Amino acid sequence: NAGVTQTPKFQVLKTGQSMTLQCAQDMNHEYMSWYRQDPGMGLRLIHYSVGAGITDQGEVPNGYNVSRSTTEDFPLRLLSAAPSQTSVYFCASSLGQGRYIQYFGAGTRLSVL
């Protein structure tokens, strides 16, 4: 039981490049979400999914895309990277929303030059 696995751990991109951050969980959780963590700020929600085939925008969705074709996987796509997207990205999963424990991955540290 690996929990929530994020890859890669580190990534450097040039402005305008695209990439996909991977997130997988093996706990059969319905709810998955992506956050970004920036210095001096709380975690901010980018996108979330309440189940396979269902996604919705969070607080800061611009410049990011998601899809959820399986319960296990929830990739985050950066369409055209910008320096403002330099951040640490966390994927989280839980059985449901609100009352359930959230489990976080170890994070992906992304730098956009």
Add this chain to the structure above:
Amino acid sequence: KNQVEQSPQSLIILEGKNCTLQCNYTVSPFSNLRWYKQDTGRGPVSLTIMTFSENTKSNGRYTATLDADTKQSSLHITASQLSDSASYICVVITTSGTYKYIFGTGTRLKVLA
């Protein structure tokens, strides 16, 4: 505006000492309040979850309190250890249709030998 404020921003204590971290919130309607521990370079890990009717919850040497009337919570760490060095994040969940997670910016704790 829904906000979660934590104090102090950072704290240094000696191993074996106790400490208390504060969380004030202006979130409504209230669903539950959580404390997370985040080690450097890792994702947050859930310590406690408290609903409106719970005013104390313990997890080992960690004890969280909640005063829903004054909208304040605290996390008390007893007999600190070097491994307690981490950031501690307070999160308040609100629901008015959909759940929303409001994250504080955290308190960075350093425990010295």
